[in-house]
Amino acid sequence: MEQISINTEYIKLDQLLKWANIADSGAFAKLIIQNGDVKVNxxxxxxxxxxxxxxxxxxxxxxxxxxxx
Known part of the structure; x- marks a missing residue:
């Protein structure tokens, strides 16, 4: 399992997907999330x-x- 490091208390999910290079834009991050392709815990x-x-x-x-x- 990969690890992604953040330097703040929290990060919003769409920003995290961009930070981790999974989504190249906020619009693409939004699409991935709205399609139900993301699970948290x-x-x-x-x-x-x-x-x-x-x-x-x-x-x-x-x-x-x-x-x-």
């Missing part, structure tokens, strides 16, 4: 503004999973 998330904290596990369909550190 095992649950599908449809809210692109969901706050992601250190220790969370993010899974993206067709890409894999990573832990936020």
């Amino acid at each position: 095992g649950e599908v998330v449809l809210n692109r503004g969901k706050k992601i904290y250190k220790g969370d596990i993010v899974e993206v369909e067709g890409v894999g999973s990573f832990k936020v550190v």
